[in-house]
Amino acid sequence: MPYKSTHDVIHDLEQKGELVRIKEEVNPYLEAAAVHLEVFKNNGPAILFENLKGTKFPAVSNLFGTLERSQYLLRDSWSDFANLVHLKDNPGSGFKHPFKTLKTLYKASKALPLKTNHHPVMWQECKISDLPQIQCWPNDGGAFITLPLVYSEDVEQPGVMHGNLGMYRIQLSGNEYVQNKEVGLHYQIHRGIGVHQTKANKLGQPLKVSIFVGGSPANIFSAVMPLPEGMSELTFAGFLNNRRFRYGYKNGYFIPSEADFVILGEIYPNETKPEGPFGDHLGYYSLKHPFPVMRVKKVYHRKNAVWSFTVVGRPPQEDSQFGKLIHLLTKDVLLKEIPGLKAVNAVDAAGVHPLLLVLGSERYTPYLEKQQPQELLTIANHILGTGQMSLAKYLFIAEHSEQVNVDNEKEFFTYFLERFNPQRDIHFQTNTTIDTLDYSGTGLNQGSKVVFAAIDKKINQLSLEFSNLSTHAQVVSAGILAVELTPFTNYENAKREMHQFAMEIKDKINGFPLIVVCDDARFLAQDFDNFLWVTFTRSNPAYDIYGINESIEHKHWKCDAVIIDARKKPHHAPELSMPDEVMQKVYQLGEKGGSLHGII
Secondary structure, three states: OOOOOHHHHHHHHHHOOOEEEEOOOEOOEOHHHHHHHHHHHOOOOEEEEOOEOOOOOOEEEOOOOOHHHHHHHOHHHHHHHHHHHHHHHOHHHHHOOHHHHHHHHHHHHOOOOEEOOOOHHHOEEOOHHHOOOOEOOOOOOOOEEOOOEEEEOOOOOOOHHHOEEEOOOEEOOOOOOOOOOEEEEOOOOOOHHHHHHHHHHHOOOOEEEEEEEOOOHHHHHHHHOOOOOOOOHHHHHHHHHOOOOEEEEEOOEEEEOOOOEEEEEEEEEEEEEEEOOEEOOOOEEEOOEEEEEEEEEEEEEOOOOOEEEOOOOOOOOOOHHHHHHHHHHHHHHHHHHOOOEEEEEEOHHHOOOOEEEEEEOOOOOOOOOOOOOOHHHHHHHHHOOOHHHHHOOEEEEEEOOOOOOOOOHHHHHHHHHHHEOOOOOEEEEEEEEOOOOOOOOOEOOEEEEEEEEEOOOOOOOOOOOOOOOOOOEEEEEOOEEEEEOOOOOOHHHHHHHHHHHHHHHOOOOOOOOEEEEEOOHHHHHHOHHHHHHHHHHOOOHHHHEEEEOOEEEOOEEEOOEEEEEOOOOOOOOOEOOOOHHHHHHHHHHOOOOOOOOOOO
16 A cells, blocks of 8 residues: 555554554653664564653654565565566566556656645644654764655756655764754765765755655665666655655755655755764764764654654664665666676675675686686676675675575585685775775775685585684684684784784694684674674774785785684774663563563
């Protein structure tokens, strides 16, 4: 069914038994987030907070908490969109199924945004301080909007077909922001709003921005979907919701007619303020940095408005479902766009951007015995030049085989390490861009990348047992060893420590081509997701990779076994944790008579 408001979504999910109402008063400072985290962890329903302290507005979270519920919310057009993607990729297939094809094309043509003078979102004016002031983590800089839909237009080509709808977090309070008059707008590298702001800055004029919350779930998904540059997110939202996106203008500001809330304002050239910290999707805080500040002009809400929010933290979280949906919709297109690519997994447990696992073909010299990866490196370079995948730090690429599933990370690493030659198969990119939220690098957006490649021959016998070190060591899985050393101090000391460590173990690590130096080997080996999270979020390849018998030949770095220093560094952001006293209040809601009894 098409959704006209968040209230429609709540009613639909409640009828389906996919929503719980919390009648008890909940504090938006930490408590609401802690409830969300616990319900999500238990694979629970969407949550309607009916009584949020300090605001008249109810709030809803965990709408996309399971893949099944996410697909249900987009059910009207899920198959149609898949057909559209398939048709774009295989135009000739339309002749085989003409009626289905015509239906899909007709629906796509009717998804264009619809301009209207009817704007339920402008039912009443309010202030920023009237909105739910949800703070998710103790060290956050203030309250944030965590499901904001941020709309801007190209000042050189105004209009919705050249507009950009993105999800860029918004800080409502704290730091140096003037209450009710300013909010912080954080956007990362490679974002469409940056192009719009650059053009406005050159003309010396402010960029008008509309921040809205609520409405159809299709709006949220459209804002996070990596659509090709120039494709309208509003058209995509209309297609997915089976209802054209309604909009209008007031005093030059874009009005999303059927949203629950909208904040209108302007970003002025070269005007920034410190934004953050913010507990982010890598499982750490993103720290305080200068980001654009938006001068607030007006705030409106619709009648019976409901505030939508989510909580991000160490994955998996609710936003992990967005990644799964995007993968389901785009994997076939991506495989066609990059010749030879067979499968890719942006590993959620490692925070998505830090780690890619890839399978590709090797077809370049079929008349010769395979000596080294060839096409795999072409594919890897193509990947590292494509969209958000260009932010990856670690890319492991193996030759495609039916023996391995790229989505089973533990299985993939075993298969890969059996075929990996560290004398030949390690390729660095230094002084390049990484994710804005990744603090393992040398500065904001600054770090390095490495490609590990492996062709099809099994050359290594991996081990599952180790007892040769005096220091504390744990086997993570076949061929991967976690070793606990003293805490990291600085990189000069680390170089000496790692070289000494490499000398000590060079004759003791047969069967372990990958060694991870860490602060807590038991934690790393306890669960494979712990290995993925710690190893690839706490290391910067060019700075933190060492090797057994390492050397450089013709500027190519090589070794006999790889050592990754994944200890916490002084410049790393602190990891997220929720105070015990807050969690105790959440657990009370799960007791008999509480709203969450039987759910948590």
